[in-house]
Structure formats: structure tokens, C-alpha cells
Amino acid sequence: MVHRGLLFFFVILLVIQLFSPVSAHTTIGNLNDIPPYFRSNDHELNPTNTFGTAHVPGPLAYLWSGSGFNFYTNTSGPPGYQSPFQDFEQPLQVAGNSYSPEGAILTSTPNQDNIGDLILAINFSQPTAFTSQENPAPTFRYNNITIYIPAPLVDKSGEFIQDGFEPAGSIIWDLGDSSNILTTLTGDNGQIFVGKADMNDPFAPGWWAIQILATGSGIEFTPERDWKEHYYIRINQLRAPDIAGRYLFKIFLGGHYPVKKQSEPLINSTMPVENWPVLLVKAELDSVIIYGTLRYGEIANPVLYGEPIRAPGMIRAVGTAIDPITNEPTNRRVEARGYFNASSGGHFEIEGVAPGIYDIFASAAGFPEQLVSTSIMVIRGQSLLSDFYLNPGPEIRGEIYSKNCSGRTPWKSELPISVVIYDSDNYVEQNVDSYSPINLTHAPYTSYVIGNTIFASDKLAAPNAPKQVAFPWEGPISYYPNTAIPPFIDPFGVHNGVGPSQVWWVSPTANFDPVTGLGSDSSSFRFQFGFQRHYGAPKRLSGMVPQTFATWIDGLGPGTYFIRAYVNGYIQTDISSAVFRDYPVTIVDKQTLSEDLFLDLWISGTLNFTVHFHDSAAGLQTQPIGGPDPGRFLLAEAVDSSGELVAFNFTYVPSSSRSATLTLNGLGMAGVISPPDPRAGVKYSLFRYRGIRDYGIYPGTYLLHIFMRGYIHAIPPGDESTYLDQPAAFSISSCGSFSSLSTHMFRGAGINTTIYSIDWQDPPSATPWKWDDTSASVLVHDVASGEQIDAIYYWDSIRNIWTIPRTNSDYTTIPWPNWKTVFGSSSSFLVTNGSTVLERFGPDLPSPISPFPEQDIASNVFFQSSFRIGFLYTSFFYRTPDFKSTIAIYPGQYALSSWTYGYVQEGVTTLGELGRHLVSVRIGHIADTSVRLIQGVEFNLKIVFEKEGLPTSIPANMSMRIRIYDDRDVLVAAASTSHDFGEVDPLSDVGFFADGNKIFDAGGTKPPIPAGTLQVEYKRLTGLFGYVDPIEGTEALRRLxxxxxxxxxWGDSSTSIIGKYRGNWQVLVELIPWYSPSEFYPPTTGMLHGEVHQTKFKIFLPYNHLGPFELREDVIIPNANLGGGATAVLSLDLRGIVTGTIYARNMRGDFRTVSWATILFETPTQIHQTYSFDGFYESYLPLDTYMIRVEEPGLSYQDETIILPDAGTITSNAYMYQTGVPIPEFSMYTSTILSICICISYFLVSKRTKGKKKPIFEKQ
Known part of the structure; x- marks a missing residue:
């Protein structure tokens, strides 16, 4: 029975909920400097919204914790996080009232990790805003989603650059482990990718990047469903940041990013920034908010003094926590940060601050971080308003001269230039403080251009031209002619601009900008970082600012800095061209307003070399490289005596060529490719790919290495291994000198193979391919090293692509008799003379086309943050670390193995085994061989569902994953409802069947196993088909x-076959709830619970929580012969479920939901664990008696015992009370003792006054 003291709480809560909208939640919105809210479009009820009582039109995100108990459960209940000044949603939790935000999670501490799960939902706001007379019922479709999550990032001294979330326990996102990510977009882990964005990512440098390629119908919002589709992504077991504050999650759809706030014409190809979710991380149960305005300080232009700073930046409170009850200092170091963009007009908010004593540091773009206040004491629940003053940093100007031995000389050609400011004379990327703007969103990632970096001879091809870019100035006054028009926004401003508008290109025909005097003339280049007394040279590009792009949040402060200029074909030296020259700049605090410097760049030498191609050593005659494709990429690298890369270039060599000529003059401006390739004419820099900036070659002696498919760089006659991989030496002089070289490449070995389908008999008989139109990969391994050197592709001359061979059930071989009739007369058979990876991917993927660039722009950045496809990203595409080609076949012995669904190969049981098909090859010759594949075992499974021992149906739409293990716990067969062989032929009798209806390619709105299903069959499961297990990490990249x-x-055989298997198999099945029977929202019970990945011996992924059904008995399939079949019937029993809500009182006695509380379900032999979000929790559990324990730092808890019946449901709500112990002093033992004391005292008082005690848990 609920204590009467709680009845009052429920009555008040009910009254509040009657006046609270169910669907209200807070997103980032549009930040501004207009009181009282300082933002619009962040909440459905904000009266300053642009589009009425709703979020802005377009895809909309929700994040739990944070979006509210009410919205997750679609009931009247407590709201989630609220912006700190809102007055339109009850109960008020905000600054100026009773600052006690809901939907927040606690920080981690050095002594204790705070762990929990996140759930992200996507739906569509105001779809009818997009209707028109031409399209009265629009449909919106996206095929992928990219989610950026803040990640911890430290500088070279170990201090936090930024903080963020990270997977806990054994999950390693850096290695591509996506096992803790579940989604209704797909049940195929081969479509889920995770990794870390590099430090030059334009949106979120150093953040985690999750990319999901949706299967099935994709991400769609349709008028047929009244646009009510919802899509969910669950990310389990994350560790909270150590630094408190409001954290932003950046979400992009379809590979597009927005270029403006939501306004006409409306953005519909991606998610508007206003609709991105936020999550508050607080450092104490009753936290503090510090807010105010950053203003121009005394050094600024007198007109600006005291005005709000309209620039992005960061403010942080660093100090020591105090006891929230006694206000006595503790030893806990605490920090909280707030980030703001230029449109905030200097308004800042630091949320989630622990009660404590703080120093306040502030910085902004061009304003170096300054200590703006000291020893500020804030107590729990306090809202502190304070304005601070910041001084702009110094302006840095310079002029760079093009020189050769005779003095100043015109620039060699039109070239991008980069100016970089280092904090040390050790010129490595870790020491970069600031750099001139480059286009980080589109290849070739160099200085900004109008159009593309497409060259014709020695300059950009018209209409492409250098683009003016500037610091992202947004007022409050005009500071040079380009900002003269109110509201004084610089029309040339870009997120990484550094000063007044200018181009960052040099050209022998250019003139200085008539407005700023910056840019290039024929022999020099003027640059400027900052503008005196307005803003200084900016530094620290950060994605934490609440906007689309990463931008500057700091400025150069006191210290000595070193300037370098980078131009292809130029070196920064003294007049000798042999000694590097530093150009230091020293800034003295408040005394340095501007620094000017002059730099000399010297034209370096150039190597022109010709490569001759030979089929054999005999006579050294050159021969055409031949097809079957139109040509091959030739790559050249020059290295110094230490192996460091000093020059790089590539070209595309037509198949008719007997030789090729290439130039090396340093780094950058590599290429080009000829038409009709969409990348034709583009020259590439290596900075965005390998962190190597454009430069020239110092005088000296170097080694030239060259690489091309099917050829080996060698010294004539090239007929012995000692002649192979011999680089050519060359020397470079100064002053623009030219050197020449002639070198040779010899055709390597080749292998031609045929794949046969056979039975298990002795002698074997050829049989038609059993599984039609499925890939048949042929791997080539070097026997000596065991290394894989190629996966054989063939040239399809009809489609003009390299592709993996596929089976044809009309024949017994690959290739089959009429192969060239199908694929074209110039197609190839299964022949390899080296990997085709360079030709398949090229230097980088072609840039996508943006249909509506005034709204949003398409970019490969999202895709490439996960995949990094293209030979510019890494030399491993074409060589080993010791410069041996990986795209040619050397003389030696090789083993071939083939992999296709339903077949096994004698002597090969696991990937990497060499098998028995060996072939010896020699240079310049093609060896013939074959591979024979044997039909494997086929399984037929029937799965029925039971509840309390009686047949039942599944209560929700659920994905299903089937795994079959052998006696060694090796996975031998598997399928998921999102990817299996059944999708190859939707009309076939192969695959998943739910009550007789075929299920395949589930994802998005295309359902997996539908609710109400009584029985699922899998017909003819015979191995692994494109299967990626959740624990396999980067396997997804290989498959793709x-x-x-x-x-x-493998099965048994009466004949002697190496690899045959005589053991049994065990079947395991997991179901994961996706949606309720007839609706996408609210989330179904136990949504995305499951995928614990139980094998025969153990559970690998407990953090994914138990799913709704369990196998209570081992299902063992007895052995079967190769080519035979086996059948099994499985009964899955419904588990019980425990649900509830966790509440805790704040300092004022108000109940708040608790997020990321740990709920433990303990039996004598095992512990199950889950976490709350916005108070709500749920957990599927087997029939048993459990002791429930709820844990949250600083809060009391009491163990409670429940008896969970078979398939039963128990609701258990917990009401927690503050222990009064500061969080760093929290320990399980201390909290337990204090909790007991508090509970005893409370019960005694209650008994004295009411005669009844108040339970910690309510059970129903």
C-alpha cells in the first residue's frame, strides 16, 4: 500500500500533468540573446517559435534520458530536460525558480563511473509544412543516418580539450565494435558502423561517429501513415563525462548537412539543427546554473567596449565541490562547461554545476581564454547571474614571397596556400593552434574555391576560381567595408575563417584584394589572422559549439608561436635552400595588438620521370599494359633516407600505353584523372587524408618507389627476385631545378582459376550450383607468409565495373560457357595479376551532387568518417611498410580458397586457412588452376512460442537472429530477418517464414516477424550469407x-575429406522487440532489448539486456552428411518483465525522476542489471525470486525482494532520498549504512505520526 505521504505527491503530479502536453520535449533550438528564453524553436510550447506550437518542420530527434518520462511512455508524467529559462511547462525546474532539472544524468568521477543506456528516436515534425499544389502529400526518404556523440579528448599535456561519452567495459568503438548498438533501422550488424571522427572533421572533430545504413524501406515518412513513423536506436553501456554541462548530439540524414536555420525554402534532405537533441550532465544531485553575458573588454575598440560578444566560444567553471548540506569544501575537483554560438550574442549558460567554489575561465573565437572571476561560491539549487569581460587577442599579419636563387619570382602556377600557427618549433599536428581556412567537407579538401578544384594546365579551369572567405563575423558593428550592411554579418564568413575576406590561393596573374589588400599578387601573398581590437587570431576548432559546423572557441594568448607556410613545390628555408627557417612571433599579454612578419618560400626542385612497362625481361621491349579495363592507376612516392615521404603523385595510365611520365615536386596537387571520370581534372592534397600538408622537396638524394596493378618496380632484366622492388635513386637541387629519370616496371605473375561445384563422392561429380546468383569470392594467399594478397574480381565490360563473380544455377562452373556473352566480349574471366582496389575506388569517392544547395549540401564526409575508402587515405591500399607492392603478384607459391553460400572447400574450415589448391607462378606468366567446392549441410528449423507452457503468439513486431554453433562453439550458420539468403530471390522457398509468410530485408517500416505470429520457420539455412555478427567489429567493412x-x-562424409565434421550442432535464437502491433509510437515493451549473444558456452553481450523469449533447453541437432539436411523444432518461452519508475526528492522535497540509476536484480547465482532513463526502467527476466537493488550516488536505496512468475509482469517503483553525503565520498558501504539509518529514522517518525511505514518500492 502506498504511504499517505506519497498520495499528496501523486495528486499534485496528476494536476500538473493535466496541464502539461504529453509530447513536449526540448531540443537545441535557435540560440539568441533575447530574454526571457534566450532561444526559440527548442520546445513545442515556446511562444517565440517560428513555426507555431511545434518544433521546426523536418526530421526531429528525441533522446532518453532527457526527452521525458511522459514522452517515452506517451502518458501524463514528469517531463524531461527543460531549457533553463522556460516558463511554459510544469513543473518548473528552471533558473530563477527552483533549479532542479529533470532528465539529467550524473557525471562520472575519478573514483566512480556513471554508466547507462541511451535511446534515440527520430520522427517528423510538421510534415504538412512541405505540402504544395504540385505535391500535396509529400513522402520523405533517407537511406542512412549519421550520429555524432561527444567523446573525451585530451591535449598533449593530458588536459581535457573536450569531454564526452565513451563505451564502458569491453566495448571498443575505436576498433569498430558496434555490438552495443541496436536499432529498428536494421537487424544486420553489417550495416552499423562506429568509429572516431578525425581531428579535421568539419562537424565534430574527435567525436564518435555512428553510421547506420537502413535496410528494408529505409527511413521514410509517408502520408499513408500520416507521417507518424518513428525509428529507434539504442546505445547501451555508455560512461558519462567527467565534466558537467549540456551536451549536444549532432544528427545528419542521407549524407546531407544543413547550411542555414530552418526557413523558406524548407530543409527536407536532412535534420534541421534546431531539432538536434541535448542531454544535461550534472555534477551533483542538486546542481547550479551560472549564466550571463560575455562582453568586450577594455582593450577592444572603444565603440565595442561593454557590448556583447557575437562570436562562438566556451566558458568553464573550475574549482572544488562543497558539501551540499554544510557548504564545507571537499577535496573533489569539479568542472562544468558551457558552449555558445555567435547568434547567442554573448549569452552563456553553464548548467549542471556542482555546489562549490570556482574560478571562471572564458574564451571565444579570437578572444584568448582569460580568468574572468575567482573564488565564486555557489550553493545547491542556486542560479547565479554574472556578466564577464573578455579582451580580443592580437592580429597577426604577414607577407610571403615567392623566391628562387635570383630573388623574388612569380608564383609557379595557381596553387592553394596554407598558413599554420604552431605553439612550438616542433612542427607536428599536435602543436597546431590555428590554420588558414580550408574546405573540410568536399574533396580534395584544400583552400576554398568557387566550383571545384579542377585544373586545366597550371591553373584552375574556368568557371572554377579561388573563393573569398572570412572570419564568421556577426557584428555588433561593421569593422571593414564587407560588413557595412546591418546586421553587419560578413557575407564571406565561413566556420573556420580567420580574418577579413581574402582568397587563400597564390597565382602569377593575381592582384591583391582591392578591399582588404590581402591575397595574392604575382610574387607575394598577404594574409591576416584576426582584426586589431575586434577579434584576434582564433584557435581551437571545436564541434561542441551548438551549430552545424565546428568552429573556433579560443584565441592566441601570450606566448611564442611559429609560423609556417605550405605551398606545393615550395620550401621554407634560408637562402641556401638547405636550412629550414623558423618565423617566430611573440605575444605579450595586453601589450601586443598586432604582429607583422615576412616569410620567404623558395621554389624547390622537380623530378620528371618516365616509367617503361615490360611483359618480360627478354629484349627489354615495352608492351602495352593492356586491359581488360580502360586503364590503371600509377602511384609514385619519393622518400628520404629515413623512409619519410617527401613527394607523392599519381596518374591514370590508359591500357594502350607502353610508358607513362609523371612529375614529383613535393606533396599536394596530386593527379589528375582524365574524363569521363567524374573526378576528372581534380588535383588532390594529402592533408585531409594523411595529415600531410602541401610542400616542396629539399635539395638532396631520394628514393623513388612506384606502384601499379600487375606490375613490379624492378631493375632490368627483372627476371630474378633480387631485381624486384628496387627503388630508383635521384637527386634534387635548389632554385627550381629539374631532374630527369627513366625507370622500369615488369609485369608480375598472374593466376587464372575456375570454380567447380561438386558433390562429396569419390570420385566427385559436377553438380549445378545449388544457390543461384550468390557471390563466390576467390581469395589468394601467399603460402610463405600466409597473407591474403587478393580477392579476385572480374571485369564486367557491359557495366564497366570490377565485380565479384556470382553463381549461375544453370551451370557447374564459374566462369560458365557463355560468360562473355553475358558480360561482354572484353570482360575478363577469373584472372588476377594483382588487386583491383585502386581502380575500384580511386583516390577518393566522387563528390555527390546537392539538388538544393541553398538548403542543404551532400557530402562524403559522413560516409568516409567510417570507411576511408580511396588510396589517398593510406598507403596500405597499394604497398606494405617496406614498400613491397600489394597490388601485384610476385613469383612464388599461392593457395586459393573460394567462399560461397552453402559450399565448403576441402582443407578449409576457417577464413585464412590455405587448403589444398596450390599453384606456383613466375614473373610475366599466368598459371591456370581450379578450386572445387562441395555442397554443405542444410538446416530446416521450426520455432514456436509458449507462455506458461502453452502456445502463444509474439506480442510485438520483433527482429529475429538465428545462430548455429558446432561443438567447438564456432558459428557455422546464421541469419537475421534483415539480411539472409531469402532476399536473393523473394519468391523462393528459402528463408524466414512467419505463419507461412516470407520475411526478408526487414528494416524501418518494413516489418520483421509481425506481432501475433505463432510460428516461425527457417527453410534451408546452409551457412553464412553476408553475415556479420555483433561481436565481429570491422568485419562489416570487409563485407561491404x-x-x-x-x-x-561442414558435415560428415563416408569418403576421406579433410575438414569433415562429425559432431553435433546447437541452435540459439534471439528476438528483439521493435514496434507495437499496429503503431510505431509509443515504444513497445522492452524495445530493443535482447542480442545478448549467447553461445553454447557463455553470454558475450550482457549489456544488451535479456530479450522477451528464452530457450530453456539446449536444442541439439545431430550430425548430418555433406549435401544432406537436418531438422529441429525449438520452443521459445516468454520471460517475465519488471518495470517501474525511479523517483528521488530534490533539495526542496520535490520528486524528480532519476536517470541512469542502476537497477540490479540478484539471485544466489546471477545478477541482471539495467538502467533508468527519465525515471523509467524495464527488464526481461527468467522465472525466479529476485532481490532488487537500486543504486544512484548520493541517494538512499533499500533492497526489495520480488517473486517474478513465469511470463509475469511486476511494476516496482522506487522512491529514493538524499543521503546528504557528497558524491565523491559515496561508496556502497557508506550509502548502505546511511540508507538504513535514514530509513529507520523515517519509519519511526512515520509510525509515530501515521502509524504506518512507507515502502521504498511499490509493487503491483
Missing amino acids: FQFSPNVGV
């Missing part, structure tokens, strides 16, 4: 871009 190791199942 190299080959799919499809395979059959």
Missing part, C-alpha cells in the same frame, strides 16, 4: 568493400 566470406556448413 572487399568480399563477403559466405560459406556452407
Whole structure:
């Protein structure tokens, strides 16, 4: 029975909820400097919204914790996080009232990690805003989603550059482990990718990047469903940041990013920034908010003094926590940060601050971080208003001269220039403080241009031209002619601009900008970082600012800095061209307003070399490189005596060529490719790919290495291994000198193979391919090293692509008799003379086209943050670390293995085994061989569902994953409802069948196993088909871009076959709830619970929580012969479920929901664990008696015992009370003792006054 003291709480809560909208939640919105809210479009009820009582039109995100108990459960209940000045949603939790934000999670501490799960939902706001007379019922479709999550990032001294979330325990996102990510967009882990964005990512440098390629119908919002689709992504077991504050999650759809706030014409190709979710991380149960305005300080232009700073930046409170009850200092170091963009007009908010004593530091773009206040004491629940003053940093100007031995000389050609400011004379990327603007969103990632970096001879091809870019100035006054028009926004401003508008290109025909005097003339280049007394040279590009792009949040402060200029074909030296020259700049605090310097760049030498191609050593005659494709990429690298890369270039060599000529003059401006390739004419820099900036070659002696498919760089006659991989030496002089070189490449070995389908008999008989139109990957391994050197592709001359061979059930071989009739007369058979990876991907992917660039722009950045496809990203595409080619076949012995669904190969049981098909090859010759594949074992499974021992149906739409393990716990067969062989032929009798209806390619709105299903069959499961297990990490990348190791199942045989298997198999099945029977929202019970990945011996992924059904008995399939079949019937029993809500009182006695509380379900033999979000929790559990324990730092808890019946439901709500112990002093033992004391005292008082005690848990 609920204590009467709680009845009052429920009555008040009910009254509040009657006046609270169910669907209200807070997003980032549009930040501004207009009181009282300082933002619009952040909440459905904000009266300053642009589009009425709703979020802005377009895809909309929700994040739990944070979006509210009410919205997750679609009931009247407590709201989630609220912006700190809102007055339109009850109960008020905000600054100026009773600052006690809901939907917040606690920080981690050095002594204790705070762990929990996140759930992200996507729906569509105001779809009818997009209707028109031409399109009265629009449909919106996206095929992928990219989610950026803040990640911890430290500088070279170990201090936090930024803080963020990270997976806990054994999950390693850096290695591509996506096992803790579940989604209704797909049940195929081969479509889920995770990694860390590099430090030059334009949106979120150093953040985690999750990319999901949706299967099924994709992400769609349709008028047929009244645009009510919802899509969910669950990310389990994350560790909270150590630094408190409001954290932003950046979300992009379809590979597009917005270029403006939501306004006409409306953005519909991606998610508007206003609709991105936020999550508050607080450092104490009752936290503090510090807010105010950053203003121009005394050094600024007198007109600006005291005005709000309209620039992005950061403010942080660093100090020591105090006891929230006694206000006595503790030893806990605490920090909280707030980030703001230029439109905030200097308004800042630091939320989630622990009660404590703080020093306040502030910085902004061009304003170096300054200590703006000291020893500020804030107590729990306090809202502190304070304005601070910041001084702009110094302006840095310079002029760079093009020189050779005779003095100043015109620039060699039109070239991008980069100016970089280092904090040390050790010129490595870790020491970069600031750099001139480059286009970080589109290849080739160099200085900004209008159009593209497409060259004709020695200059940009018209209409492409250098683009003026500037610091992102947004007022409050005009500071040079380009900002003269109110509201004084610089029309040339870009997120990484550094000063007044200018181009960052040099050209022998250019003139200085008539407005700023900056840019290039024929022999010099003027640059400027900052503008005196307005803003200084900016530094620290950060994605934490609440806007689309990363931008500057700091400025150069006191210290000595070193300037370098980078131009292809130029070096920064003294007049000798042999000694590097530093150009230091020293800034003295408040005394340095501007620094001017002059730099000399010297034209370096150039190597022109010709490569001759030979088929054999005999006579050294050159021969055409031949096809079957139109040409091949030739790559050249020059290295110094230490192996460091000093020059790089590439070209595309037509198949008719007997030789090729290439130039090396340093780094950058590599290429070009000829038409009709969409990348034709583009010259590439290596900075965005490998962190190597454009430069020239110092005088000296170097080694030239060259690489091309099917050829080996060698010294004539090239007929012995000692002649192979011999680089050519060359020397470079100064002053623009030219050197020449002639070198040779010899055709390597080749292998031609045929794949046969056979039975298990002795002698074997050829049989038609059993599984039609499925990939058949042929892997080539070097026997000596065991290394894989190629996966064989063939040239399809009809479609003009390299592709993996596929089976044809009309024949017994690959290739089959009429192969060239199908694929074209110039197509190839299964022949390899080296990997085709360079030709398949090229230097980088072509840039996508943006249909509506005034709204949003398409970019490969999202895709490439995960995949990094293209030979510019890494030399491993074409060579080993010791410069041996990986795209040619050397003389030696090789083993071939083939992988196709339903088949096995003698002597090959796991990927990487060499098998028995060996072939010896010699240079310049093609060896013939074959591979024979044997039909494997086929399984037929029937799965029925039970509840309390009786047949039942599944209560929700659920994805299903089937796994079959052998006696060694090796996975031999698997399928998921999002990817299996059944999708190859939707009309076939192969795959998942739910009550007789075929299920395949589930994802998005295309359902997996539908609610109400009584029985699922899987017909003819015979191995692994494009399957990626959740624990396999980077296997997804291999399947997507190299080959799919499809395979059959080994069984027994009466003949002597190496690899035959005589053991049994065990079947395991997991179901994961996706949606309720007839609606996408609210989330179904136990949504995305499951995927614990139980094998025969153990559970690998407990953090994914138990799913709704369990196998209570081992299902063992007895052995079967190769080519035979086996059948099994499985009964899955419904588990029980425990749900509830966790509440805690704040300092004023108000109840608040608790997020990321840990709920433990303990039995004598095991512990199950889950977490709350916005108070709500749920957990599927087996039939048993459990002791429930709720844990949250600083809060009391009491163990409670429940008896969970078979398939039963128990609701258990917890009401927690503050222990009064500061969080760093929290420990399980201390909290337990204090909780007991508090509970005893409370119960005694209650008994004295009411005669009844108040339970910690309510059970129903």
C-alpha cells in the first residue's frame, strides 16, 4: 500500500500533468540573446517559435534520458530536460525558480563511473509544412543516418580539450565494435558502423561517429501513415563525462548537412539543427546554473567596449565541490562547461554545476581564454547571474614571397596556400593552434574555391576560381567595408575563417584584394589572422559549439608561436635552400595588438620521370599494359633516407600505353584523372587524408618507389627476385631545378582459376550450383607468409565495373560457357595479376551532387568518417611498410580458397586457412588452376512460442537472429530477418517464414516477424550469407568493400575429406522487440532489448539486456552428411518483465525522476542489471525470486525482494532520498549504512505520526 505521504505527491503530479502536453520535449533550438528564453524553436510550447506550437518542420530527434518520462511512455508524467529559462511547462525546474532539472544524468568521477543506456528516436515534425499544389502529400526518404556523440579528448599535456561519452567495459568503438548498438533501422550488424571522427572533421572533430545504413524501406515518412513513423536506436553501456554541462548530439540524414536555420525554402534532405537533441550532465544531485553575458573588454575598440560578444566560444567553471548540506569544501575537483554560438550574442549558460567554489575561465573565437572571476561560491539549487569581460587577442599579419636563387619570382602556377600557427618549433599536428581556412567537407579538401578544384594546365579551369572567405563575423558593428550592411554579418564568413575576406590561393596573374589588400599578387601573398581590437587570431576548432559546423572557441594568448607556410613545390628555408627557417612571433599579454612578419618560400626542385612497362625481361621491349579495363592507376612516392615521404603523385595510365611520365615536386596537387571520370581534372592534397600538408622537396638524394596493378618496380632484366622492388635513386637541387629519370616496371605473375561445384563422392561429380546468383569470392594467399594478397574480381565490360563473380544455377562452373556473352566480349574471366582496389575506388569517392544547395549540401564526409575508402587515405591500399607492392603478384607459391553460400572447400574450415589448391607462378606468366567446392549441410528449423507452457503468439513486431554453433562453439550458420539468403530471390522457398509468410530485408517500416505470429520457420539455412555478427567489429567493412566470406556448413562424409565434421550442432535464437502491433509510437515493451549473444558456452553481450523469449533447453541437432539436411523444432518461452519508475526528492522535497540509476536484480547465482532513463526502467527476466537493488550516488536505496512468475509482469517503483553525503565520498558501504539509518529514522517518525511505514518500492 502506498504511504499517505506519497498520495499528496501523486495528486499534485496528476494536476500538473493535466496541464502539461504529453509530447513536449526540448531540443537545441535557435540560440539568441533575447530574454526571457534566450532561444526559440527548442520546445513545442515556446511562444517565440517560428513555426507555431511545434518544433521546426523536418526530421526531429528525441533522446532518453532527457526527452521525458511522459514522452517515452506517451502518458501524463514528469517531463524531461527543460531549457533553463522556460516558463511554459510544469513543473518548473528552471533558473530563477527552483533549479532542479529533470532528465539529467550524473557525471562520472575519478573514483566512480556513471554508466547507462541511451535511446534515440527520430520522427517528423510538421510534415504538412512541405505540402504544395504540385505535391500535396509529400513522402520523405533517407537511406542512412549519421550520429555524432561527444567523446573525451585530451591535449598533449593530458588536459581535457573536450569531454564526452565513451563505451564502458569491453566495448571498443575505436576498433569498430558496434555490438552495443541496436536499432529498428536494421537487424544486420553489417550495416552499423562506429568509429572516431578525425581531428579535421568539419562537424565534430574527435567525436564518435555512428553510421547506420537502413535496410528494408529505409527511413521514410509517408502520408499513408500520416507521417507518424518513428525509428529507434539504442546505445547501451555508455560512461558519462567527467565534466558537467549540456551536451549536444549532432544528427545528419542521407549524407546531407544543413547550411542555414530552418526557413523558406524548407530543409527536407536532412535534420534541421534546431531539432538536434541535448542531454544535461550534472555534477551533483542538486546542481547550479551560472549564466550571463560575455562582453568586450577594455582593450577592444572603444565603440565595442561593454557590448556583447557575437562570436562562438566556451566558458568553464573550475574549482572544488562543497558539501551540499554544510557548504564545507571537499577535496573533489569539479568542472562544468558551457558552449555558445555567435547568434547567442554573448549569452552563456553553464548548467549542471556542482555546489562549490570556482574560478571562471572564458574564451571565444579570437578572444584568448582569460580568468574572468575567482573564488565564486555557489550553493545547491542556486542560479547565479554574472556578466564577464573578455579582451580580443592580437592580429597577426604577414607577407610571403615567392623566391628562387635570383630573388623574388612569380608564383609557379595557381596553387592553394596554407598558413599554420604552431605553439612550438616542433612542427607536428599536435602543436597546431590555428590554420588558414580550408574546405573540410568536399574533396580534395584544400583552400576554398568557387566550383571545384579542377585544373586545366597550371591553373584552375574556368568557371572554377579561388573563393573569398572570412572570419564568421556577426557584428555588433561593421569593422571593414564587407560588413557595412546591418546586421553587419560578413557575407564571406565561413566556420573556420580567420580574418577579413581574402582568397587563400597564390597565382602569377593575381592582384591583391582591392578591399582588404590581402591575397595574392604575382610574387607575394598577404594574409591576416584576426582584426586589431575586434577579434584576434582564433584557435581551437571545436564541434561542441551548438551549430552545424565546428568552429573556433579560443584565441592566441601570450606566448611564442611559429609560423609556417605550405605551398606545393615550395620550401621554407634560408637562402641556401638547405636550412629550414623558423618565423617566430611573440605575444605579450595586453601589450601586443598586432604582429607583422615576412616569410620567404623558395621554389624547390622537380623530378620528371618516365616509367617503361615490360611483359618480360627478354629484349627489354615495352608492351602495352593492356586491359581488360580502360586503364590503371600509377602511384609514385619519393622518400628520404629515413623512409619519410617527401613527394607523392599519381596518374591514370590508359591500357594502350607502353610508358607513362609523371612529375614529383613535393606533396599536394596530386593527379589528375582524365574524363569521363567524374573526378576528372581534380588535383588532390594529402592533408585531409594523411595529415600531410602541401610542400616542396629539399635539395638532396631520394628514393623513388612506384606502384601499379600487375606490375613490379624492378631493375632490368627483372627476371630474378633480387631485381624486384628496387627503388630508383635521384637527386634534387635548389632554385627550381629539374631532374630527369627513366625507370622500369615488369609485369608480375598472374593466376587464372575456375570454380567447380561438386558433390562429396569419390570420385566427385559436377553438380549445378545449388544457390543461384550468390557471390563466390576467390581469395589468394601467399603460402610463405600466409597473407591474403587478393580477392579476385572480374571485369564486367557491359557495366564497366570490377565485380565479384556470382553463381549461375544453370551451370557447374564459374566462369560458365557463355560468360562473355553475358558480360561482354572484353570482360575478363577469373584472372588476377594483382588487386583491383585502386581502380575500384580511386583516390577518393566522387563528390555527390546537392539538388538544393541553398538548403542543404551532400557530402562524403559522413560516409568516409567510417570507411576511408580511396588510396589517398593510406598507403596500405597499394604497398606494405617496406614498400613491397600489394597490388601485384610476385613469383612464388599461392593457395586459393573460394567462399560461397552453402559450399565448403576441402582443407578449409576457417577464413585464412590455405587448403589444398596450390599453384606456383613466375614473373610475366599466368598459371591456370581450379578450386572445387562441395555442397554443405542444410538446416530446416521450426520455432514456436509458449507462455506458461502453452502456445502463444509474439506480442510485438520483433527482429529475429538465428545462430548455429558446432561443438567447438564456432558459428557455422546464421541469419537475421534483415539480411539472409531469402532476399536473393523473394519468391523462393528459402528463408524466414512467419505463419507461412516470407520475411526478408526487414528494416524501418518494413516489418520483421509481425506481432501475433505463432510460428516461425527457417527453410534451408546452409551457412553464412553476408553475415556479420555483433561481436565481429570491422568485419562489416570487409563485407561491404572487399568480399563477403559466405560459406556452407561442414558435415560428415563416408569418403576421406579433410575438414569433415562429425559432431553435433546447437541452435540459439534471439528476438528483439521493435514496434507495437499496429503503431510505431509509443515504444513497445522492452524495445530493443535482447542480442545478448549467447553461445553454447557463455553470454558475450550482457549489456544488451535479456530479450522477451528464452530457450530453456539446449536444442541439439545431430550430425548430418555433406549435401544432406537436418531438422529441429525449438520452443521459445516468454520471460517475465519488471518495470517501474525511479523517483528521488530534490533539495526542496520535490520528486524528480532519476536517470541512469542502476537497477540490479540478484539471485544466489546471477545478477541482471539495467538502467533508468527519465525515471523509467524495464527488464526481461527468467522465472525466479529476485532481490532488487537500486543504486544512484548520493541517494538512499533499500533492497526489495520480488517473486517474478513465469511470463509475469511486476511494476516496482522506487522512491529514493538524499543521503546528504557528497558524491565523491559515496561508496556502497557508506550509502548502505546511511540508507538504513535514514530509513529507520523515517519509519519511526512515520509510525509515530501515521502509524504506518512507507515502502521504498511499490509493487503491483
